[in-house]
Amino acid sequence: MSGHLGPDILARARQLISLYPEPRSALVPLCHLAQEQDGWLRPEAMAEIAELVGVTPAEVQGTASFYDMLHLEPVGTYLVSICTNISCMLDGGLELLEHAEEHLGVGAGGTTPDGKITLEEAECLADCDHAPCVQVNHRYVGAQTPETFDALIEDLRAGRRSDEIPSHGTLIRVRRDGGLRADPEQVASERAAMAEAKARRAAEAAEAAGGEGGS
Amino acid sequence: MAVTDAPRIVTARIDHPDSYTLERALATGAYEGLRKALTMTPEAVAAEVDAASLLGRGGAGFPAGRKWAMLRQSPVTYLVVNGDESEPATFKDHLLVERDPHQLIEGVVIAAYALQVTRAFIFLRGEFALGLERVQAALNEAYAHGAVGADIFGSGFSVDIVVHPGAGAYICGEETSLLESLEGKRGFPRIKPPFFPAAIGLYGEPTVVNNVETMSNLPWIVTNGGAAFAALGEGRSTGTRLFALAGHVRNPGVYELEMAKTTFADLINAPVLGGGVRHGRELKAFIPGGVSAPWFGPDQIDLPLGQDEVGAAGSMLGSGSVVVMDDHTCAVRASWRITKFFSRESCGQCTPCREGSGWLERIMERIETGRGRPDDLDLLLDACDNIAPGLTWPPQQTTICVLGPSIPSSIHSAITMFRDEFLTHIKEGGCPHG
């Protein structure tokens, strides 16, 4: 099953795994990485992730399918998420969604025939002071009116926003520089020393308290 | 900007356009608190936090100092920072991670030192793409600066921090679900007891879970002392707190306010804050602490922004978000949309939450679209009662976590406060608000 993830992605996957005490913890970050490569979570990628973190492919699929951002089916280049939750609803979120469905010709959850845009009805995106709130590939694009929305779609289709908004799946463009810095052995010895010091301080404190009580 | 003369504690730096860079952060005092902490014993640092009486800012409002003290003596412990911020209308952590990541990192290292933890995880909501990049970039800088990693500032103390992206599931804000998610599993909350994170947490080891804002307060507390923090606010509600104001106000946004000394009326109406209900309309109702909280009417607007005060009035300050609804708002539609949220976000473990949320949502939608039935209100309340027996506050529950008993809040509030509107929907076959 291995061989689906490209060498760069695989190297980053291995680094991610090394950051956690247990490999399975890297499962979700690895799914993001696979989406960075393919735009969505292909079965081949899930099978490879299973191998990398030591679970069954069914467990990767089961876990990934719990999360809205992990897509088990293909997604357009741009995932446009319109929030209709309470704050945005109060500011016309539902109406904006309706407009978007009409404008794009697809219902929420659908992808335009050209494969460019997937429309999604989102729950609160934590940007309620810019309601109704819209994200494209999880980048905030500010409050939208029907007019600005149409312009935004046009920009996306024309590739005018691609600097700021990478194609779907690329979540974090800043790479961690390096693995863990504190060497586990050093950490272990520090831990022991810390525990010892802590015990000593506790004993001293107890003694001091005892002394006061006695006087 | 504020109504009291309390200092800005967690938002002091954010007005600078480059507030997220190490350069700006250092120029404005970043990592001073950490340097000071490293000269103290871990217990002394913890004691300052205890003295500050810092209540957790994630929603439950549990005192951070007390939570830390519960960590039993164990060679392996973890610190996990909750940056999942998905409670609808809550967007304060969004501000903190994007605008002041160094403050967060400094807070995390201080907490790690006080707890003698050598591995910390910052769990950030996946939809915060920019926040994830900012925190990762700041972390890289902090490592290079010697503020994170091995032998921090030559003190002999080491801690590694990992930024972990979530992937879109509200429930992962619940701390035990967050830990499951961090272990690479489905975000199913664990049963408390026995899975109190402080006893059995990440990988089964004792773990402290604290909110981003809680962590962001630590540099100031260490620098200025717990007593200075406790001197702000009133009763158990000390210090300042971020309030995310949304809905029908002139100036929605995040405001840092002194707790308990400020009221909802200040937040909503003060010209430097919310600026009042917009378009000259009247206040119909407001939700005081995230959509899990029961609603308040205009008569409760003078309540102080204090945890216990709001609790005593039958709701909660929760995640520090306030949603304002004007008199043109349809109460049925608002509570339907909130119910739909819970139905989409129930993790699906517990029968009452999984099935109940979907059923309630379908009944609410029926009423909103004019297909309601005369006995629907009794049915709604009875089904709610089967999720949160008695419909009391704080709620009782038939479920594992409190997402379940949060479902009835909006329905119960809306029916209690605006029963007529429901009846009109049912009788007239649709929403009079259009």
Place this chain on the structure above:
Amino acid sequence: MAEQPAGAPAAPTDATEGDFTFTLNGRPARGRKGEMLIAAAERAGVFIPRFCYHPRMKSVGVCRMCLVEVTGPRGAALQPSCYLEVTEGMEVVTDSPKVKKAQDGVLEFLLVNHPLDCPVCDKGGECPLQDQTLAYGPGESRFVEEKRHFEKPIPISDLVLLDRERCIQCSRCTRFAAEVAGEAQIDFSGRGEMIEVSTFPDEPFSSYFSGNTVQICPVGALTAVPYRFTARPWDLDQVESTCTTCAMGCRVAVQSSANRLTRILGIDSEPVNHGWLCDKGRFAFESVNAEDRITQPMVRRDGELVPTTWSEALDQAAAGLRRAMTDGGPEAIGVLGGARLTNEGAYLWARLAKGVIGTDSVDAQLGDGLPAETVLGLPRATIAEAASAATVVLLCGDLREELPVAFLRLRAAAVDGTTALVELAPQRSALTPLTTSFLQYRPGDVVELARALTGTGGPPQGVDAGALESARQHLGSGDVVVVLGRPSLAEDGAMVAEAAEVLAGLPGVRFLSALRRGNIHGALDMGLAPGVLPGRVGLEEGGAWFERAWGSVPARRGRDCTGILSSAAGAGDDESRVTALVLLGSEPSVDVPDRDLARRGLGGASFVVAVTSSPGEAVDRADVVLPAAEAHERPGTTTNIEGRVSRVAQKLVPPGQAWPDWMIASELARYMGSDMGIDSMAAVWAEIERLAPAYAGITADVLDAPWARDGVVAPFAGAPVSQAAVPLDPIAVPGVESVERQGAPPRAGSAVTPTAGPDGQVTVEQGTGGQGEGRPPVLAGPAGINAPHVAPTDSYSFRLVVGRTLYDGGTAVAMSEALTPLVTSAPLRVNPHDLDDLGITTGDLVRVRTARDSVVVPVAADPGLARKVVATELNVPFGDVTAGDLIDATSPVVELRLETP
């Protein structure tokens, strides 16, 4: 979830027993430390409804059906009783209006998305959801909304179908897969209301244990292909019995409808199977229903087998055997097989062979076992002792393939971290990933390895020194159980026996047999092996005792299976050649690993009697065919790997003229002129109890005592003082005990009487442990095996390892419609470096030369094998031949040359 107090702690069935008192509905009750409230209440007679809780799996507390009111510091609150440990002084109310409302609420919620298709659902009539809705649920539905829709049943494996609309998300199946079987090929996917059980594309839930998920599913979401739509629960009639598909002895409920078996369910037996079954045991019953069963006596006339009467067939059989005796003495008769018999049948056949005919050339093991004296003589461990030992040494085949439920028990022990596994094997097994040391040896080196482990010799070449050292540390614990079977069928069993006898020198060591065939242990215990007599006594020590009882015993030790077949084939000394064979349910060309020898032996015999129920080469060759009743068609007893004697029950009337095995032996003796004086099965058992030392004290009364529901271990040491048992999972055994408890009227037949726990009324004599009253001593201690020496090989030779796979060409699978398609082919597995040397890869063909033959078979790379070792499985398609064609039973190991064809 980690570190969770599992449902595992065994609770006594006695409600009055416990460590402390708590209050249940206002009355005092006894609770035990670590016990879940739901179980404590159940012992006290209060049944709390539930869906997700299963007493053999970790609690998850998700269905919320079991909520009860528990008084805590902040007043009474609803708590899941399946997740709450009972504690001293706890105040619990299970029947308040608040509890009732919460439970009604959960039921109503469950029905929100549950289809109301009970009339067409397999589970209808025995469905806990249906029953509880009737018993507890709200009267009318307040639900008018559209339900969730999924595509109707989808296969999740060859044997199991899933109807997702019916699923109530209790996670019992997914937890079983991950937690019990260790094969998480099914998992939940989706979130909230849309949660469904799913498999990964193209990776079905191909577990040997998949049927358990069907059994524990509380609704009709999972159904088994062989059972679907075959019967309705109210037409079913059932008995409790013991599965004899392998030698584990799992307790089962056998259900039938109109004299056809319809379903087998696992029953929770604390000492044995914990409620689980393997799919072979669960589904192989189809073979009993098979159309082409042998149901009539037949004799060969003019070269043709023709149906006849019992009396003519017995007459011909007796005549043929007498003729052979006249010509060549009693030793001219060889008896092969017996593991498919009941103990009663095995005993009478042993008496017929050894006491009437006078031959000791009798062997129930078909060249795939171990010397009987070794198995019977080494100190014994029970399954429970093995599953709780500090160290378990695996010196056997892959348990998942051979004794699947024993695999589950040991897997659980290893996963718990309480038991260290040390494995000695030429190839990896399903337990290898859980071992603390895996000592991979080259076929032929097993004795040397055992010596190295006990510190009496140096390590054989290629054995990992680190693993050896770590294993030695574990072996010093004084609490070591060796699981003893056949790691490879291409390696002489005597070598394994000698290795075992070397390990017997370890302090505190005990042995658990892993011989796998049906009632093989009963057959050995009853004397169906050379050199032994019934009750685990040696021919020499027991000769006088049995001579007194039977009139005579064989004058000298006879041949084993290999000896009998070789002799019949015409090899060896002519003076006492075997000329007549009696086949007791055995099919030599399938059962005997050396297939060539089996065929030659069968062909070389001049007279063959086949006592059998199924067609095959044995019948084709037989001169007389005597139709025998099968499992589930006759009552009796069986003995499992730990020596546990339990009842098998009759559920069906045997087809046609088939007779129970003991009756055939008794009648044949009469036709041979010797009336054994047996007129009933009960009389056979009485004689076994009286004569067979290891079975002394195991009277019919003992076997029928309520506390002996799981059987008793021979030698019998007396009734247990108190007995631990976990309350049955009522959801998994509908009709056995559950339906009544759930408040709905029983629907499935209730042939099984519920037991209330240890019953003080039954008076039992203290067991004698098999000794005394002039009885000969049971075998004890090593038999002193000296295995043949293995010559070193040249560097071109490969050594062959032959294992087993659960679904093979054996009779049970071959005659079960659902299982036959699961037999896959077995390529010759070769270390990839060796393949490179040959210049071939997986899928290519290779020519294999043995001393006897040369065949061409496909290969596959197996990095788990050592260099110069190749492996495959017996009785599965292997090129155009079977692995049995490569095995030479007369050579201690099998050497091969590989060439590109």
